[in-house]
Amino acid sequence: MKEEPADLREDRALRNTAKALLAAKISHLQGVVAVNSDSQRMMRIAGEEVREVASQVGAAARRHRGPLIMAGSALLLWLGRRPIRALIGKIGARRKTGERADQL
Numbered sequence: 001m002k003e004e005p006a007d008l009r010e011d012r013a014l015r016n017t018a019k020a021l022l023a024a025k026i027s028h029l030q031g032v033v034a035v036n037s038d039s040q041r042m043m044r045i046a047g048e049e050v051r052e053v054a055s056q057v058g059a060a061a062r063r064h065r066g067p068l069i070m071a072g073s074a075l076l077l078w079l080g081r082r083p084i085r086a087l088i089g090k091i092g093a094r095r096k097t098g099e100r101a102d103q104l
Helices: 006-063 065-079 081-097
Strands: none
């Protein structure tokens, strides 16, 4: 066989280098797409699990309304403890001075 001219060897080397770079970029892109598709799949699964747990919580809340109402009332009383104490203090102070309690 005849030997190839230098410019053809150089062109072939450039072509092979470009082909290798393109293959590397495609491989990298496939990895990025795989990671994104995994995260999207996990988000979908997590959303389904959250909806399932929420429906179970709703069903439990419907079955046990009394304890939930008591817990909510206790929370409201605890959050309003300072204004309630102040109101009771005003009523107590007025009773000591002889004023009527309904004049608040």
